[in-house]
Amino acid sequence: xxxxxxxxxxxxxxxxxxxxxxxxxxxxxxxxxxxxxxxxxxxxxxxxxxxxxxxxxxxxxxxxxxxxxxxxxxxxxxxxxxxxxxxxxxxxxxxxxxxxxxxxxxxxxxxxxxxxxxxxxxxxxxxxxxxxxxxxxxxxxxxxxxxxxxxxxxxxxxxxxxxxxxxxxxxxxxxxxxxxxxxxxxxxxxxxxxxxxxxxxxxxxxxxxxxxxxxxxxxxxxxxxxxxxxxxxxxxxxxxxxxxxxxxxxxxxxxxxxxxxxxxxxxxxxxxxxxxxxxxxxxxxxxxxxxxxxxxxxxxxxxxxxxxxxxxxxxxxxxxxxxxxxxxxxxxxxxxxxxxxxxxxxxxxxxxxxxxxxxxxxxxxxxxxxxxxxxxxxxxxxxxxxxxxxxxxxxxxxxxxxxxxxxxxxxx
Amino acid sequence: xxxxxxxxxxxxxxxxxxxxxxxxxxxxxxxxxxxxxxxxxxxxxxxxxxxxxxxxxxxxxxxxxxxxxxxxxxxxxxxxxxxxxxxxxxxxxxxxxxxxxxxxxxxxxxxxxxxxxxxxxxxxxxxxxxxxxxxxxxxxxxxxxxxxxxxxxxxxxxxxxxxxxxxxxxxxxxxxxxxxxxxxxxxxxxxxxxxxxxxxxxxxxxxxxxxxxxxxxxx
Ligand SMILES: Nc1ncnc2c1ncn2[C@@H]1O[C@H](COP(=O)(O)OP(=O)(O)OP(=O)(O)O)[C@@H](O)[C@H]1O
Ligand SMILES: [Mg+2]
Numbered sequence: 001x002x003x004x005x006x007x008x009x010x011x012x013x014x015x016x017x018x019x020x021x022x023x024x025x026x027x028x029x030x031x032x033x034x035x036x037x038x039x040x041x042x043x044x045x046x047x048x049x050x051x052x053x054x055x056x057x058x059x060x061x062x063x064x065x066x067x068x069x070x071x072x073x074x075x076x077x078x079x080x081x082x083x084x085x086x087x088x089x090x091x092x093x094x095x096x097x098x099x100x101x102x103x104x105x106x107x108x109x110x111x112x113x114x115x116x117x118x119x120x121x122x123x124x125x126x127x128x129x130x131x132x133x134x135x136x137x138x139x140x141x142x143x144x145x146x147x148x149x150x151x152x153x154x155x156x157x158x159x160x161x162x163x164x165x166x167x168x169x170x171x172x173x174x175x176x177x178x179x180x181x182x183x184x185x186x187x188x189x190x191x192x193x194x195x196x197x198x199x200x201x202x203x204x205x206x207x208x209x210x211x212x213x214x215x216x217x218x219x220x221x222x223x224x225x226x227x228x229x230x231x232x233x234x235x236x237x238x239x240x241x242x243x244x245x246x247x248x249x250x251x252x253x254x255x256x257x258x259x260x261x262x263x264x265x266x267x268x269x270x271x272x273x274x275x276x277x278x279x280x281x282x283x284x285x286x287x288x289x290x291x292x293x294x295x296x297x298x299x300x301x302x303x304x305x306x307x308x309x310x311x312x313x314x315x316x317x318x319x320x321x322x323x324x325x326x327x328x329x330x331x332x333x334x335x336x337x338x339x340x341x342x343x344x345x346x347x348x349x350x351x352x353x354x355x356x357x358x359x360x361x362x363x364x365x366x367x368x369x370x371x372x373x374x375x376x377x378x379x380x381x382x383x384x385x386x387x388x389x390x391x392x393x394x395x396x397x398x399x400x401x402x403x404x405x406x407x408x409x410x411x412x
Numbered sequence: 413x414x415x416x417x418x419x420x421x422x423x424x425x426x427x428x429x430x431x432x433x434x435x436x437x438x439x440x441x442x443x444x445x446x447x448x449x450x451x452x453x454x455x456x457x458x459x460x461x462x463x464x465x466x467x468x469x470x471x472x473x474x475x476x477x478x479x480x481x482x483x484x485x486x487x488x489x490x491x492x493x494x495x496x497x498x499x500x501x502x503x504x505x506x507x508x509x510x511x512x513x514x515x516x517x518x519x520x521x522x523x524x525x526x527x528x529x530x531x532x533x534x535x536x537x538x539x540x541x542x543x544x545x546x547x548x549x550x551x552x553x554x555x556x557x558x559x560x561x562x563x564x565x566x567x568x569x570x571x572x573x574x575x576x577x578x579x580x581x582x583x584x585x586x587x588x589x590x591x592x593x594x595x596x597x598x599x600x601x602x603x604x605x606x607x608x609x610x611x612x613x614x615x616x617x618x619x620x621x622x623x624x625x626x627x628x629x630x631x
Contacts, residue, residue: 003518007504014506016547302502305470306563307491307519406471409498410461 003308004316011292011316022292023228026285027327033277034332034385039339041272041377045268046370051259054192055252060091060122060221061230062237063255067246070094070216077245081220084240086228089121092206092217099163100200101179109148109200111162113207113217122223125188125201132156132186139206143186147197150212158184164210190373191368222249271377278385282392285324289317289396293403300400301408314401321393325386332385334376343369416443417570417603423466423476424626425459436462440476440624445542446570449597449604451614454623460607463623467605469494481570491519494571495564495602497593499579501556503548509559510535510544513522516566534562538592554585558592565596571603578610590616 001009012023064081071077074092083089094113099106116137119125126134129143137143142162144154154160161179166174171177182202208215226231230251237249253260293300303313339346347369348358423440426433436459444450454460465471466478469485478485480493495516503512513534517527535544538558548556557577564572574593578586590606590613597604606617614620621628 001522003515006518007506007515010504010506010511013509014547015508298500298502302498302504303519305468305490305496305502305518307487309421309487406465409470409502 001183002315004311004312005319008302008316008319008323011296012082012320022288023324023327026281026288026324027197027331028363029281029284030278030324030328030385030389031331031335033274033281034329034381035336035339036277037271037274037374037381038333038336038378039343041267041297041381042336042340042371042373043343044263044270045372045377047376048260048263048267049372050370051256051263054190054195055256057124057128058190058195059252059255061345062222062234062249062251063219064222064237064241064247064249065219066089067248070213070218071220071245072216073245074215074217078220080242080245081222081237081247084237086225086233086236087222088225089118089223090220091115091118091122092204092220094204094211094213094217096164096207096211098200098210100148100152101161101163102154102158105152107148107152109145109198111200111202111207111210113202113204115204122221128188128190129186130189132184134186136185137203138185139203139209140182141185141202142182142206143188143201145186145196145199146187146189147193148200149184149187151197156184160184162210163381166210166212168200170295180206182206193396205401219240226240267377268324271380275384275388278388281328282321282325282388284319285389285392288321289292289393291357292398293317293396293400296400297408297411300403301405304403304405305409310401313403314397317400318390318393321396322386322390325389328329328389329382333382337373340371340373343371415446416445416479417481418442418444418467418605419479419482420467421477423463423473423478424467425462425471425473435626437473438449440466440626440628442467442621442628444571444603444605445453446603447598447601448619449594449617450619451606451608451617452623452628453608453611453614458623459626460623461575464496464573464605464607468494468573479504491516492567493569494573495567497557497560497564497571497572497577498603499576499617501548501553501560501580503559505548508545508547509540509551509555510567512548513566516563520550520567521553529563531566534566535559536595537565538562546617552585553581554589557581557585557589561589561593561596565602568600569602571605572597574587574604574606576607576609578608578613586610586613 013020078090078092081087083179092115096111097108098111099108116134130146132143134143142160149155161181163179167177167179204217224230230253234249234251234254241247243268300313420440420442423437425437426435440463443527452460452463465472469478469487469490477577480489504515514523514527514531517523517531532544535541538561540555540558543555551559577593578589581589592607593604594616604617606613608614621630
């Protein structure tokens with residue numbers, strides 16, 4: 001090891017000293033900044049990932065809808081779709097609003113008609129059904145989302161009444177109002193409060209009946225082959241669909257474009273703002289190293305007398321900044337990942353103490369804090385921290401290199 | 413007679429103090445050959461330290477020429493050509509005695525087994541084998557100056573410049589350090605320029621010079 005690197009290490013970690021105070025404090029300062037960065041970008045990344053999960057797992061990778069409302073020839077449409085290379089599976093859906101009543105409690109969910117045979121190829125629905133099963137869904141039954149089921153007090157096996165806008169039409173024609181009665185065969189929970197409180201699933205045929213749609217659907221959810229980018233796939237589908245079908249495909253990213261954009265923006269802003277924590281920590285490193293240069297003036301003069309070159313003396317101090325940056329990064333990642341690992345326990349404690357569990361779920365739409373440590377952010381954190389800390393050593397290094405050995409040795 | 417290790421010719425140096433120029437050195441001629449020891453005495457402020465700084469190449473003269481072993485003095489050659497001992501010991505406090513001595517070798521190249529052995533040998537020569545692993549803060553002034561001497565001689569320099577090496581030591585310890593310096597230099601045929609206030613120490617050198625009014629003189 002060249003002498004200046006050796007000396008840099010020794011100044012940070014002097015021989016025989018267990019706990020070099022200056023070094024520990026400097027590294028800790030940087031580490032705290034890094035930990036905060038790691039935690040917040042990971043949690044933000046987790047939000048992004050959750051959005052991806054629940055959109056892809058509820059609408060598929062790509063969704064195709066008709067340009068003008070309903071698709072009246074779903075069989076033909078489906079045949080065309082499945083012919084397109086890259087489309088692994090497709091399932092039709094039809095949706096609308098209904099009033100659901102159980103006991104005397106009403107709810108106004110979105111009802112989605114699904115093709116029980118096809119849906120599993122696109123959306124892992126069974127995975128989210130906690131009570132009952134998808135296989136039991138027939139034309140006289142319904143699957144409720146968990147929050148909604150709780151709100152109206154319905155359980156598997158109970159009967160619920162469904163009122164649709166169609167009844168209103170009948171009412172105008174003086175017909176008798178007969179709400180549709182459906183049996184609850186399952187309850188699902190996706191983990192997203194909005195979906196978990198306002199969605200119910202029925203068969204496609206039931207949905208068509210409820211709305212009097214005579215076989216039309218609203219669109220198709222598609223699964224595309226793994227590895228294929230959803231945007232590319234959507235573009236390919238748009239190019240391949242016969243114009244006569246008037247279909248338009250959109251990827252899950254396009255559908256959630258605004259949300260994804262905002263999350264990305266927030267993630268970037270957080271990264272940008274929190275980088276200042278590291279800059280502040282770096283300033284304290286600079287001032288400590290400056291003090292050390294002043295304190296060691298005579299030794300630095302001696303290094304010159306022993307034959308050290310000014311740029312080597314400078315390297316010695318820059319390297320100290322680098323080591324602090326490196327140590328801070330490692331410690332910060334350790335700390336950050338530890339906190340992330342126990343994040344739910346920590347959040348739980350926090351919300352218990354502040355009694356804000358409900359608020360958390362309501363505002364952030366999550367019951368558990370998601371986490372995704374995007375490698376590109378992690379790399380950016382490492383690089384920024386080390387660069388900033390090395391730069392922090394620059395001013396002291398320059399000061400040290402400027403010292404003339406003769407004057408340094410003369411100084412008292 | 414062999415080629416001089418050090419040859420200075422017509423060195424001058426002045427300092428600006430306020431708007432007055434103080435002519436500290438007004439033409440120094442000095443030649444020192446291998447194995448020779450030279451003492452320089454002079455009043456405080458006469459320019460002894462200034463002269464040593466010129467001889468070591470740490471400072472540049474206004475006029476005059478300086479040659480080390482016949483070739484012009486250059487900063488890059490300093491580490492291998494000469495060693496220095498000062499009134500203050502200037503040991504690096506974070507590393508032990510052994511590493512302080514080894515530092516001189518480290519400045520030139522990454523030390524290997526040979527350099528480590530040499531550093532241990534130098535420590536032994538100054539009688540500090542027991543103290544090799546001690547930090548400067550754990551040693552007395554005399555011991556620290558001995559470490560500094562070992563460091564100065566670590567690279568087997570051709571020339572040793574000592575600026576009042578006993579200035580911070582009591583008489584007894586000072587005697588020991590001077591004996592050590594002279595002995596080691598004689599043994600290794602290292603030329604020595606010793607700045608001292610002590611006439612007794614000066615007497616022990618081959619040649620006694622005085623610095624007065626910017627010039628060197630005998631007796
Ligand atoms: N960098 C400088 N700037 C201004 N004046 C200086 C500088 N260096 C030395 N001098 C002046 O040069 C003169 C000689 O100084 P020097 O340190 O060489 O004396 P010295 O003989 O070593 O004295 P002492 O025995 O006290 O160590 C002094 O008057 C000092 O004030
Ligand atoms: Mg002096």
